[in-house]
Amino acid sequence: MKIGLQIPDFSTPRGPERLGAELATVARTADDAGFEYIAVMDHFFQIPAVGPAEREMLEAYTTLGYLAACTSRAALLTVITGTVYREPGILAKIVTTLDVLSKGRAWLGIGAAWNEQESRGLGIPFPPVAERFERLEEALQVCLQMWHGDESPYHGKHYQLERPLNSPQSLSRPHPPIMIGGGGEKKTLRLVARYADACNVFAGRDEARKLDVLRQHCEAVGRDYDTIYKTVYYAFNTSHGAQRIIDDLGTLAGLGFDAAIGGVVNVWDVSPVEFIGSEIIPVVADF
Structure with a gap:
């Protein structure tokens, strides 16, 4: 199992x-310690689960561009971009730029978006949930078309692009991996089966069932379930000791997860990141 660091709090x-x-x-400590992924949230206000909205929050892709210059091996991504935050043609260009400048380390992490407070606060359109999922599917189609070099016009229900040119193209081939975040069984996991290279669901939220549902969606569309990289959001608290974390990750690996990505308690102290690198990553690599 691979391990990824997500940084959710910039206070x-x-x-x-x-x-x-x-x-x-x-970031350098995580990169050197063997973390496979370094991620940030894509929010503009802090989310309630972490703290009040007024707490410091950096814009995600500017931050990832900075981290690309600070690191050399870990993949870089958001967990997870809200599809309504950026027009899809611009999002494809942003992720391509990150991929080129990081020498092929960018992923696109994307979901339907949920934080109405920050959207309304900053004037970002926040349509009803059904429309957000329609926009998510169209955004995936636009990104894939642009990454495949197809400049023909795109005419969707919500987005129209006259010439979806993408130059330069990404270094990642055939394109930056796409991770769709969320455990919605009717829509999110269906989109994973159809479009994504990876999924991301929360640990402790019936994750075994989520994988079973994903398998069913794969069968429905003729997709090989094993071609989807399964990731789980897991919060790392090193005060619990290495063995508890190792046991948790072993259970998740047994369910079929390939990677655990999440925040690290007291991450700014750095020593918990080093602890995970020395005491946990070498052990779970064999799971």
Whole structure:
């Protein structure tokens, strides 16, 4: 099993003046420690599960571009971009840019979006959930078309692109991997089966059932279930000790998950990241 770090909170002990340097230290430590992925949330306000909306939050893709320069091996992605936050043609260009500048390390993590508060706050259209899923599917189609070099017009229900040109193309071939986040059984996992290279669901939310439903969607569309990379959001708390985390990850690997991605408690102290690198990553690599 592979391990990924997601950084959900940018309220560092020494404040914004030191944030850039401290973020670089965390990312380099994770990169050197063997973390396979380094991710950030794609939110503009802090989310309730982490803290009040007013807490510091960096824009995701600017941050990933910075982290690309701070690291050399880990894949870089959002967990997870809300599809309504950026027009799909621009999103394809953003992820392509990240991929080229990171020498082929970008992923597209995307979902239907849920945070109405930040969307309304910043003037981002936030349509009803059914429309957000329609827009998500069209965004996936646009990104794939652009990454395949098809410049023919795209005419969808919500998006119209006269010439979806993408130059330069990504270094990742055939395109940056697409991860769809969320465990919705009727829509999200159906889109995973049809379009995605990877899924991401939450640990502790009936994840075994989610994989069973994904398998059913794959069968319905003629997709090989084993070609989908299964990731789970898992919060790493090293105060619980290495063995508990190893046991948890072993259980998840037994269900069929390939990677665990999540926040690390006290990440700005860096030592928990080093602990995971030395005590957990070498063990779970054999799961």
